[in-house]
Amino acid sequence: MQSKMSRVTRAYLLPAFTLVGVLIVWEALYLIFQIPQFVIPAPSGIFVETWEWKYRLIGHTWVTLYETIGGFALSVGIGTPLAVMLVYNPTLRNALYPLLVIAQSVPKVAIAPILLLVLGAGEVSKIVVAFLVAFFPIVVDTATGLAGTPAELIDLSRSYRASQLKTFIKVRFPMALPFFFSGLKVAITLAVIGAVVGEFVGSDKGLGYVIVAATSYWKAKLAFGAIIILSILAIVLFEIIVVIERIVCPWYGSEQQH
Amino acid sequence: MIQIEKVSKIYRTQENEFVPAVAEVSLEVRENEFVTLVGPSGCGKSTILKLVSGLIPVTGGTIRVREQLVQEPFPDVGFVFQQPVLLPWRTVLGNILFSIEMLGKKEKEFENRAGDLIKLAGLEGFENKYPRELSGGMQQRVAICRALIHDPSLLLMDEPFGALDAMTREEMSFELLRIWEERRKTILFVTHSIPEAILLADRVVVMTPRPGKIERIFEIDLPRPRVYEMEFNERFKALNSEIRSLIFSSRKEGS
Secondary structure: OHHHHHHHHHHHHHHHHHHHHHHHHHHHHHHHHOOOOOOOOOHHHHHHHHHHOHHHHHHHHHHHHHHHHHHHHHHHHHHHHHHHHHHHOHHHHHHHHHHHHHHHHOOHHHHHHHHHHHHOOOHHHHHHHHHHHHHHHHHHHHHHHHHOOOHHHHHHHHHOOOOHHHHHHHHHHHHHHHHHHHHHHHHHHHHHHHHHHHHHHOOOOOHHHHHHHHHHOOOHHHHHHHHHHHHHHHHHHHHHHHHHHHHHOHHHHHHHHO | OEEEEEEEEEEEOOOOOEEEEEEEEEEEEOOOOEEEEEOOOOOOHHHHHHHHHOOOOOOEEEEEEOOEEOOOOOOOEEEEOOOOOOOOOOOHHHHHHHHHHHOOOOHHHHHHHHHHHHHHOOOOOOOOOOHHHOOHHHHHHHHHHHHHOOOOOEEEEEOOOOOOOHHHHHHHHHHHHHHHHHOOOEEEEEEOOHHHHHHHOOEEEEEEOOOEEEEEEEEOOOOOOOOHHHHHOHHHHHHHHHHHHHHHHHHHHHO
16 A cells, blocks of 8 residues: 555656646746746746637637547558558568658658648648558557567467467457557557647647647747647547556556566 | 378578478377477477478478378367467466367367366466466466367477476476376477486487487386486486487587
C-alpha cells in the first residue's frame, strides 16, 4: 500500500506541483516585469480570455476532433490490412515497401497546400492530411509485430495443420497487439498534428484556424488558449488508447512493470 | 517407428547459395525409444527434427513414420523447443489446450486429460496462472504438457532445457524421464550436453558438422530408472569421455 501511494505521488502529484509552480512563477514574472499582454500573456489572462470564448471554442474543438478521428480511423482501416498483406506477401513487400519509405520521407506539411487545392478547403482535406501522417507508423509497427511472431509458434501451428487464417487469428495477430498499439499511440498524436496543419493552410474552422486567426489579430491570449485545448485533446486521445490497450492486452502492461 | 534412409537436406540461402545441412543420414528409431542427438552447433540436429516432422521437405532420401512416407506436417507429433514460446494471454491450462484448439478438436473433451498432465508435471495449483507468473522451468513444463495433450506417439524436443540454469536443467531431465515412464512415447531429443544425452537416452547419436552426418551411435546400457548417482558410475564416465573425444577429434579434422 505504501509503495502504491508513493507511485501515485511520483506519477501525478509531483508533475502537478511542478506545473502549478511554473504557472505561479510565470504569473509573478509578468507582474514584476510588466510584459505586454499581446506578446506573452499571463496564465490568468489566458484563462479569462479562453473562458469568454468558450462556446465558440467548443465548436472549433469539435471540428478538430472529428478531423483527427477521421484521419486516424482511415489510417487504421487502411494501414492494418496493408501491414498484414506486406507480411504475408513477399512480392508485394518488395514492390511496395521502398515506395512507402519514400512516401514517408516526403514532408506532409509541404503537400498539405496541394491537397487543399485538390480536395477543397473543407474537412475532407484535413482528414486526408491527418491520415497521411498517421498511416505510416501503423503500417510499420503492425508489420514489425506480425513479422516478429516466434518461428516456433508458426512451426507448431503448421505441424497441427492449422490454416493460415487460424494461425493469424489465434497466434500472430494477438502476438502483434503490443506493436499494433504502440503504432496507434504514435498515430493518434500525429493525426492531431495533421489536422491542425491542414487547418493552418486554409480553413475557417477548427483550433488550427483559431490559432492562425487569433495571432493575426494580436489576440495572443486566445491563441494560447487554443494551444492548451489542443494539447489536452491530444493527451486525452492518447490516454484513451492507453486504456484500451490495457483492457485488450493486460498481459503486456503488467509484463512491462517487472 | 521412424525410418530415416539416406536423408540429405540442402538449404538455399537468399543469395542463392546452396548449403548442405545434413548428408546421407540413416537412422532407425524403435517404438517408445528415447534417442538423443548430440554434436556441435551446425551439425543439423534441429534440421533432422524438422525433416522428421514434415515441416521442411527432404532434398534426398526418405523418411517414414509408422510406415507412412513423411511429405507434409502431420499432427501425431508433439514439439518442445528451447524457448517455451507460450502465449502470454493464456493461462497454463489455456496454453496446454492450445494444441487441441489448433488441431480443431473440442477443448472440453480434453480438460480432464489436461488436468492429469498438470498433476503429472507438478503444475497443480498453477492452472490459472499466466506464463509471466511462472519460472523458466515451470514454463517449460507447460510447454511439455502442451506437446503431450493430444497424445502424440512421437515427441520431438529441440534442446528443451538449453535455456534453463544448470540446477533446473538437471531437475527437468529427471522430470521428463518420470513423465516418459508414465506416458511412453518415441522421443527424439536434441542437446548440446553430453551428460544429459547419456542420462536420458536408450541410444545416443553423435553427429559431426558441415554437413551433418552420423558419426557413431552409442547404446546406453545403463539400467532404468536412471538416477542422479549414475553420473559417478564408471560406465557413465567411460561413455561420457568416449563421446567427448569423438566430438572433439571430429572438430579438429573439420578445421
